[in-house]
Amino acid sequence: MVRHNNQLPNNLTQLQNLIKRDPASYKEEFHQQLAHFETTLEIFNLNPTQYSKKLDEQAMFLAQVAQCYLNEMKLFPQKIVDVLKRHNTVLHNDMRLSLCKCLILLRNKNFITPFDLLELFFQLLKCQDKFLREFLKTHIITDIKNINMKHKDMKFNSTLQNFIFSMLRDSDTRSAKLSIDILIELYQKNIWNDHKTVNIIADIGCFSKVMKVMVASLKFFLGKDEEEKEASDSDDEIDPRDTMISNKFNKKTRKREKMVDKVKKIAKKMKKKKQKAPSFNFSALHLINNPQGFAEKLFKQLETSNDRFEVKLMTLDVISRLIGLHNLFLFNYYPFIARLLMPHQREVTRILQFAAQASHELVPPEVVEPVMKAIANNFITERNSTDVMAVGLNAVREICLRCPLAIGEDLLRDLVQYKNYKEKSVMMAARSLIQLYRQSMPELLHKKDRGRPTEASIEVKSKKYGEIEVKDHIPGSEVLLEKETIEPKKKNEKKHKKGNGSDSEEWIDVASSDSELEISTDSDDTDAADETDDESEEANDADNDNETEEKQNNDTLTSERKVLKAKRKANPEQEDKTKHAREIAMDTIFTDEDFKRIEAAQAKKHVKGLKRKSVVEEENEDGELVQLSAIENIHKKRKHDKSARLETVMKGREERDKFGYKDRRKNIHCSKTNREKRKTKNYQMVKHKAKGKVKRSFKDKQIAFRNYLVKQKKMR
Template sequence: MTETLNASRPDVTGKLPQLQNMVKRDPIGYHIEFKMQQRHFESEYQLFLLQPTKESAHFGALVSFLSHVAKCYPVEMASFPGQILELLRNNYLVLEPELRKTLVQSLMLLRNRGLMDATTLLKLFFELFRCPDKRLRELLYKHIVSDICQLNAASRNLKVNKAIQNYLFEMLQDESEHAAIKSLQVLMELFKRKIWHDQRTVNVIATACTSKNTKLLVMALSFFLGIDDDILEDEEQQKKEKRALVAVDFHAHSKKTKKRQRDTLQALYKNKRARKRDLDFMVTFPAIELLNDPQGVAERQLKLLKSCTERFEVKLLMMNFIGRILGFHTLVVLPFYPLLQRYLQSHQQNVTATLAYLVQSCHDKIPPEELLPIVKSIAHNFVTERCSSEVIAVGINSLRELFRRIPLLLECDGMDVLVSDLVQYNRARDKTIVMAARGVLNLIRDIHPVLLKRKDRGKFHNDTVKPHRFGEFVASEGVDGADLLAEAEAAGRFDDEDNKDGWEVASIASDKNGSENEWVDISSDEEYNTCGTGMAKAKNVEEENVEVLAIQQKDRLDARRILTPLDFERIEMLRKERDAALKDPKSRSKRKAEEDAAKASSDATKVNPTDLEGYSKKKRLTQEERLRAVLKGPFHDD
């Protein structure tokens, strides 16, 4: 009987793929064949340790077979992952590429089936980044990112994250360029996916901004300058995907078929999980905002910029990074501005970008005397008759943005002459120059109209407006513009249902009688003063007359409820409408709400070089360019 069973059983001893299929179907029935292959692997393993550089396709096939069936025999295969792990750790540089890839894929399979610890395996994979094998590094990178995302899918695995982060941060200082670059890419990708979206990750990436490796330096700088835009694009893409989801059809299983009912329940479950992910809202901040020591980062980057011998594009990245930090955190690093002044020449490469980085680094905390040489340099090198119209427009627009950020520059000596010269360009023939000059004219009307001639000040501008003194701060009582919102709501401009989510503030009585609008007696400070010559003399001191102050309790909107983000958006819109109406009541209807919303939502610290170029006249196309446009078609995306 036994011989009959053995005769009907196929001989798959020498065919590992077929044996693998049989073992998965019947692990108990093929246990003998499995043990035979396991003993074969042990002997091959010992021989391979003696000659790790030898090509062995059969050994790789054995490893692949055992990794696929390891889940069927967890007890017998308990030591198998450790053997492959040690083999790779000790010989990964001398192994044959195909065999090395097979071993790595086997470990990935064991990890996906829960037969290996994530921390141990990921540490090995970080070490394998040193391999001079590009395809293997890409494979490792994808698995590491995917595995860490999977570990943090349900909740933050703080223990594993900390262990992996500590090892990953050490890899950034590794001597191997490939290992450092790939480790940095892992950090950047996990930050972008909001898995490691914390201060620790950002500050470790910031250490690469001063690296001696140019590739590492450029990657870190590009991360800080573009990661926020990348995250915003990903969020927009996710919103589009959500809108593209087909709504659940509850009547799809009206025939009571199990398949249709199962599909409907799966769609409901998917939508429920999507709503749950939306509720798990995590506040995100710009990467530059999460720097622990922005002043130190800016100073170290400036020191590296001064001694940098790299190509000019790398220097521009450093200038952009320093300027963004100074503008965002309102820092004062005065040596940065004389360094930029050397590149402010009309013939300089990418001079528009340099001007943009200069503008975005300026704020009202900088002494105006420090920027006066730069203003003169821009005026002498850009706003002259020998320059082209495009160069003059860039210079005027740059000066306008400097005046906007530092109004005290207009109080310096000789600025009245410069302003007068800039306004004179309002009568130029070129439209680009005229629009730039009008921008300066409108700005001076708002912040310092005394510098203008009476005919240039305009009709609806306050002639008494002047910039605040350096360091002067005007404190406001309450929220500026809350009265405008109250008037608009009272007039019925905004729907009351929009504010149903607002938080009402409960009124708390100041005393048991609850008299809020009555006179309040406030004693002078001298009533509490005591004499230091003894208790006897203190008793003879007569009390001062109590000064009675009338405190008017205003029923302000911001005192009655906590304003929501929607309220602040409306206040900003109403303030702009009020300012526009004060300037010119006749033209207020011509101002578009889209332009105001775009200006309000834009990042004030980030300056686009194209914004300084201003208006550009559409040039006449050549015959070749027109023919190329015709061939592309009207709906072609460049």
């Protein structure tokens, strides 16, 4: 069949549509276009620097219809790959991008293997074409994500990771930087979040000669900024209910309808987030194979480098996190960081943060001593400002929180003397240090600073260096015994009340009340003395004989004796509690409710005997890293929360006239002027008057100003 006036060879879009509908009928036209492509390709190879629109259109046409003629198109992808490999650096930017798009189209139709295509694209990252590099980066990440969508292809991932491993060692800066960016993004998207990816970034990225690669790797181990997380969650802050309610009463417009649709999507997204199980993503520092060797290598690089100060800070931060997280030994780190601890040093609060992060219980106290001395001598002296002193005390507290033996008894007692300092910021910092050692090692404090004993402080035993406390029971689990005795007690109490009437109210069971924790009276002391050995009885008899000496000694009774008496009373009970807790742990399986009760009971032990929650508990939540705000926390005037601010606002309005627009009328019942009424009128009613207010041009202003100056001169 001969087609007269056939326009299909020139109209490739129409031909493409027809071929997809009926490939067999248009096979002749396809072969014709394939022959044209091969001829055009040969001509293009003679001068590859020029952009060929004809080759671009023919290549895209053949890629679109490739699935219709599988046998004829087997060699087509390889021809485009050869062109890109042979002329990748000299090709025109548009031509190179067009050929890459053709290959992506063929990859989606399985004409080319994913590894071959990604290998080619990694080589094309060396080209001096920023738009192409971003395009290829996006495709590489998307393609790897799609491959691992249903199940992870371990063989493909391993082969590609080894290839990227070699690309990171490449001397070309652009390809190395993009390779590390791709690895980091794949990890953050939970596609390649295994230990191999992390260790490739650690072993090659952090020690790369290319500065951009090294900085990107260090930032990866430091994690994302909080500001970025807040920006990503900004949509979730919108309350959909407000928009839905307001839409019921407001006038219906297209803009409002779009807003409602958007809010519905956000509400659906929020609902899915709540229903989804929480995912715990550990930091990359947990997955490093050899953290000790990695930290030593990083520190050695830091000592010999001439990098910018910001890069050195990032390296110090990564090393400190490694030491604190894995309990490493890197003794040279502490004298190095001690040299930087000066009040005038740039970013000194961050350096103090690194010193605290690098502290843990296994670090020998003499190793941390240079840091503690540097902070005490350079920060905590009265020749500095109060803010500097407060920051120094906060830094000491954060270091001692992780390494209690880092400070000696003499230095601790000297620092504690600032508890009565005239400035509140220094005073609060010193008191938080006292509160910390009350809970961990009260014997290092002066007797008057040890405070009132609590159940928790009685149970705590001060540990020596390297000592680990191993328990054969769950502390606080003895509270579960109350579960079995509560119901029978309630029944007995009800029966007792019914039988005795109002007289039963006089009898109150105080066996488990707070009075057991109070300091004992004289009668309690004598009871305790009767239960002790012969030596204590003789001591009490001697005290009774010398009444005058006893009166003097009562005035100087210290908190240490109170603690000892409380311990004497609590020891038998403590042994019983431990025994019960051990029995419960052996016999029962704890539920979530049981653990909640145990946690509540343990929390009560810290509170009993104290007036308020300690500063250390408020500011130092459980976590791996030291918060910079804990060191920079200067107690001047805390910010009010929303309820406190509203309370102060309402209090200020009490003796004040009603707020709002105030006009100049002396009598509120008299009418307003026309000028005042105009402000509340619809614009359509006053627009004819607004037209008269035309702004003067710059030239008119010049003339008016000149006339004014002339007039002023004449008047003189």
